[in-house]
Each structure stands twice: as C-alpha cells, then as structure tokens.
Amino acid sequence: MTDSVRLSPHSALLIGSPNCGKTLLFNRLTGLQHRVANFPGITVEIASGKLSGHTGVTLYDYPGTYSLQAISGEERVAVEQFEAALEDPELGIVLCVIDVTRLEKSLYFALQVIRECGRAGKPVLILANMIDVLEDHHISMDLEALSRDMGATVLGISARTGRGLDHLDDAIRQQLSTPQCPSDHQEPDILLRGNAHQLARNYGPKGDVLLRTQNRMDAFFLHTGFGGIAFFVIMYLLFQSIFTWSAPAMDAVESGLGWLSDLVVPMLAPKLVQDFAADALFSGIGAFLVFVPQIFVLTFVIGLLEDSGYMARAALICHRPLRFFGLTGKSFIPMLSGVACAIPGIYAARSIDSPRRRFLTYMAVPLMPCSARLPVYTLLIAAFIPGTTALGGLVGYQGLAMFLVYIFGMVCGLLVTAMVSRFSAQQEPDLPFVLEMPAYRLPTLVPLLRKSWRRCQHFITKAGGIIIAVTAVIWVLGYFPNYGADLGASWLGQIGHLVEPVFAPLGLDWRYGVAVMSSFLAREVFVGTLGVMFGIEGAEENMVPLVAQIQNSDLGLASGVALLVFFAVALMCVSTLAVLSKEAGSNRLAIRMFLAYSGMAYVLALIAYQVVTFLGG
Amino acid sequence: MTVSLWTLTRGQCGAIDGFDEALQDEYRIRLMELGFHPGEQVSCLQAPALGAPKVYRVANTVFSLDDQIAAHVRVRPQTHD
Numbered sequence: 001m002t003d004s005v006r007l008s009p010h011s012a013l014l015i016g017s018p019n020c021g022k023t024l025l026f027n028r029l030t031g032l033q034h035r036v037a038n039f040p041g042i043t044v045e046i047a048s049g050k051l052s053g054h055t056g057v058t059l060y061d062y063p064g065t066y067s068l069q070a071i072s073g074e075e076r077v078a079v080e081q082f083e084a085a086l087e088d089p090e091l092g093i094v095l096c097v098i099d100v101t102r103l104e105k106s107l108y109f110a111l112q113v114i115r116e117c118g119r120a121g122k123p124v125l126i127l128a129n130m131i132d133v134l135e136d137h138h139i140s141m142d143l144e145a146l147s148r149d150m151g152a153t154v155l156g157i158s159a160r161t162g163r164g165l166d167h168l169d170d171a172i173r174q175q176l177s178t179p180q181c182p183s184d185h186q187e188p189d190i191l192l193r194g195n196a197h198q199l200a201r202n203y204g205p206k207g208d209v210l211l212r213t214q215n216r217m218d219a220f221f222l223h224t225g226f227g228g229i230a231f232f233v234i235m236y237l238l239f240q241s242i243f244t245w246s247a248p249a250m251d252a253v254e255s256g257l258g259w260l261s262d263l264v265v266p267m268l269a270p271k272l273v274q275d276f277a278a279d280a281l282f283s284g285i286g287a288f289l290v291f292v293p294q295i296f297v298l299t300f301v302i303g304l305l306e307d308s309g310y311m312a313r314a315a316l317i318c319h320r321p322l323r324f325f326g327l328t329g330k331s332f333i334p335m336l337s338g339v340a341c342a343i344p345g346i347y348a349a350r351s352i353d354s355p356r357r358r359f360l361t362y363m364a365v366p367l368m369p370c371s372a373r374l375p376v377y378t379l380l381i382a383a384f385i386p387g388t389t390a391l392g393g394l395v396g397y398q399g400l401a402m403f404l405v406y407i408f409g410m411v412c413g414l415l416v417t418a419m420v421s422r423f424s425a426q427q428e429p430d431l432p433f434v435l436e437m438p439a440y441r442l443p444t445l446v447p448l449l450r451k452s453w454r455r456c457q458h459f460i461t462k463a464g465g466i467i468i469a470v471t472a473v474i475w476v477l478g479y480f481p482n483y484g485a486d487l488g489a490s491w492l493g494q495i496g497h498l499v500e501p502v503f504a505p506l507g508l509d510w511r512y513g514v515a516v517m518s519s520f521l522a523r524e525v526f527v528g529t530l531g532v533m534f535g536i537e538g539a540e541e542n543m544v545p546l547v548a549q550i551q552n553s554d555l556g557l558a559s560g561v562a563l564l565v566f567f568a569v570a571l572m573c574v575s576t577l578a579v580l581s582k583e584a585g586s587n588r589l590a591i592r593m594f595l596a597y598s599g600m601a602y603v604l605a606l607i608a609y610q611v612v613t614f615l616g617g
Numbered sequence: 618m619t620v621s622l623w624t625l626t627r628g629q630c631g632a633i634d635g636f637d638e639a640l641q642d643e644y645r646i647r648l649m650e651l652g653f654h655p656g657e658q659v660s661c662l663q664a665p666a667l668g669a670p671k672v673y674r675v676a677n678t679v680f681s682l683d684d685q686i687a688a689h690v691r692v693r694p695q696t697h698d
Contacts, residue, residue: 069650103676104676108650193649197657200652204676204677210677215662224665433682433683434680434686435680436651436681
C-alpha cells in the first residue's frame, strides 16, 4: 500500500481515463501553476495547483486509469490514492473528465466514480471534454439527458479552447457551498459496464466522421513503405535534436561554469579550498549540469511526439522486434535517447506502463553507446587500431572498429534483456499490448516547455546531491595525503596499486586501473585521468600526445580491445546510477546493475584479451 | 463460424463473439471496459507489416492490439455485399 497524499483544506480532485485531455484541463484550471509529487518506486505523478478563481481551493490531478479494477501496479496505486482521497474530509469535490468523442471508454470509469462518490458522500461533476470537436463536426449531444441517466451533472467543456469553463466555475462554487452528492446505489461493476455500453450507444457520436482524418493519417504513418520511411526520418530528427539543438546550450553551461570557476577560484584560500572548488565542486556541478540542456530538449521533443499522437504509432511499429528481447515498442525511444545519454533515456522510460518492461528497459539503456563513451573509444581506437584502409579505401579500420564497438553495446543491451526476461521470475503478470491510438493533434507548447523544465528541476534536485557527494569522495581520495602533488601516490593511486592484480589479467598496469576507477564519475574522465598519469595536460582537448604515449608504452592490441569491450559494457557513470536509483525508487537496483555490468564487462574484456592474444594481437 | 480477431485483415469487419478461456479474467474485463463487448462491431483499420500490432476500431475508439491478446478474441467476420 502506497502512502496517500495529504490533501490541503478545500481540495478538488481531477480524474479521468487516459487521453481524455485531463492534464490540459488541469493546466487551464490552475493557470499552469502546479507542482508535482513523485511516488518512489512507481511512476505515478500527482500534480497539485491552486484552482483559479476559487480562493483557497487546491486542485489535484490524479493519474488516469480506465477502471477502478486495477490490472497493473501503476493502476493499483492510482486507485488506492483515489479511494484514500474519498475518505479525506478535506476533499470538497471530484471532477471527472470524459472524452465525448470516445464516450464508451470514459463512461464506465465515470460511472464507477459516481458510485464511489455516492458511497463516500462527495459531490461529483462530470466534465464532457472535447465538446468543441463534436461541434466542429456539427454533432450535438444531449448532456441534460446524459446527466439524468448518469445520476450526476454533466457539463460540456473544451480544455483546448476554454469553452464551458465559466459554467464549470459556477458549478464548482455551487457544489462547494451546498454539496449535492450522488445517491448511494452500490451497483456492481458488471451492471455499470452494461450501463456504460448502453449510454455510449444512446449518446455517443454515430458513424466514423470523427475518425476519418485519423484513419487517413494512420494509413500513411503505419504503411509498410511510407510509414517506415517516416519513422526513420522522425527518429533521425529526434536523435539529431538531442545532439545538435542542445549542443549550444551545453557549451554555454560548460563555458559559464568555466568562467565562474576562473572568477571564483582565485579568490579562495587556502589552496586546499581552492583545489576543492576547482576540481570537485565546479567539475562535479559541471559534470551533471551539462546534461540539463539535453534532458530539456529530449523531454520537449518526446512531449511533441506524445502530444501529436505519433508516439503511439512509433510504439506500435517497434513493438514486434523488441518483444523478442523482452521489451515493448515503448522501449524504443528510451533506448534511442540512450545513444546520446543514458540519463534522458532513463527518464524517457517513464512512458512504459508495464513495470517489468520498464525495468528491462532500464537494463538496456545504460548499454547503449552513449556520447560519454565517444572520447574513450576515440582515444583507444586511435592508439591501437591502424589508420589504414581496405577495399580500395572504402573501409577504414578505425571507422570499422568504432562501428563495431557501437553495435557491440547495442547487441549486449538486447541480449541482456532477452536473457533476464526469459530467466528471471515474473512477480506479476505482464500487461498485454493494448494501446489506445489517440487522435492526431497539434501539441500545446507552453505546458510542454513547463514539463521539460520540471524534468530538469527533478534531475538537478534529485541527482545533483548524489553526484556532488561521490565527486567529493573521489576528489578526496585523489588529493590526499600529498595535496594533489602526485595522483600516483594519492590514496586513489594506492588503491590503484592495490587493485593492480585485478587489471593485470587484461594486460593493464595500475595507471589504467586508476583511470578506470576515476571514470566512475563519468566515462570521459578516463581520458583526462590517463593524461594526468602520463603527465600530459589537457588530454581531453588534444589526445594526440596521449595517443603517442600509450603507443610507446608496453600496452598491446589485446589490452586495447579489452578496454574497449570493458567500457562498452561497464556502467561507469555516477549520474546515470543516481537517476536510475531515483526513477526506479530503488538504490538496490542501481547497485546491482553497477556490480552486474562491472562483472560482465570484466569477464567479456578478459575473453576479448585472451582471444586477441591467441590470434597474435 | 468464428475466427480470432488477429486473423482479420485490413478493412475486414466482424462482430465480437466472445473470448477464449485461455484469456485471463482481468484482461477480458479490461477489453470489455474498453468497448470489446460480445455483439459489438469491430473493424481492422490497419494491419502493418512484419507482425506488428494491428489497429482496430470498436465503438468510436481506435486501439492497437498485438497477437498475444487479439488471438484470444473471437469474432464472426462479416462479408461485404
């Protein structure tokens, strides 16, 4: 049982089935001023905000569900929250939204809500949303008769245009001052299902006039040829947006922090504080703030796809191939995002309603070849793979190696989920793939921008603390006891010597061990640390001297390949682990994944080392 | 004669006859909550390639169902005159 939300005095509850326009209505009714409560362990958001025009009344936006008979963990939490709210004396009114263009799927839930409100003695208003769509098609609906048959007031509104919201204001005011509760008839669910079916037949729009545009667009977007091309173009644009649209902002964050560091650090004293501020504080903050623009852009673009209705089509297209690996069509976007960065990818997994498949997606995302791996791959490939070509210059060995290591990560991700899905015990039955195909709509930008910003705030406040703390610990280990004079003689260096036997089977000495351990902060730190170990300043910006140093050392091709394999699999990123533990609501999952992927990375690297050595590398 | 909903091809319609016994109760109930009642008309709007979930219209709502669930819904196909 999840802890229930404590309602503020004079509360109103907004509920409805998924895709009924509830969130848009919530934003209208609260003037977009709302905050979000996040339940650990489960992706259920309950937003709250002050109800405009009603002093002291707080409106709560509860998660959408098709029925009070829950079939998933998510729905169970939503239903439990609703039932707990009904018992709360602070609850003044329930607002239940139905989609008049798709009446039947909303009506059964609405009838259940009316029944429960009658039992709990709470007034309820049924808000018939999207009435403007009916009017646009010259379809009328007898809302008075529907009110009579449902046993609760039904008001025609449009969350999109604001139509009918003045009447809603009056109705809320009236119900709060003199509540009129539905009568307490305890009809069983089976009877309500029949009633909903009959009411939908009597009052719902007839014919397919509302679905014609959607059908025409689906015929294109789900077409074997055109649909496939459209899918790849849209995904390419999404991928590009993560890299290109966010790049200037990421550069700005990096430069801004660099400028601030240059300004502040010289003013600090003593040197210990100065070094801590420069290397731990600013570097630590920079290591996670730099992801904020990427998270913003990704959330915004995914929001555009969701609001437009395309996301449901993309999930459908990808479902079959991903199902083979234990995933769902909805796993595709998180995995694609993971190719840029695992953090927005893990956030994007929120849209997966099946907890098991969301868990499997969490497992796949960190194995996607993220951009932080790129500097490591670039360094190792430049150092170990010859820059020559084959087939008359068509195939460059370095490019081929980069391609193979990227594919290797993706294949590992899919194989891991395939194995875990087949061999792990299933705690609750998986949800079947039943997806409502929403109408195509123009997205509303302001709520999307706010949602993107909220996601960034969540990242900064939830993951930031953990990242800074771990950064500080690594800094202390690398700085003491000789005050940063020699990383090799630091505690981190001593640990490096201590764990050298672990890295020796891969042909690596303690310097590589320290670089691997420090890359736990972020993978790209490997390059900088290795630069420090070899006495080269600024290795991140210019790798050429470091490449030469590595080539001149005794390290062989087999060790280089082993390192590539290790970094393709290991979950060496504290930011990803912090976000993973917050999103999954489980530190244990993040720790287990870190240990499992580290172990798997080591074993695979060892196999790669042995194979390449055997082949004469 | 009844066939499974999954066998309907694009453009084909049918009337829902019932559900396989193999379908868990909670999923049968959920399908009915969504409008898949026995006797209700259902039409296959899209049948994308490579075994992707098909798109069905029931009442005034469009749903996508994969073979794992659509195979459990029995329908009486209707022939076009």
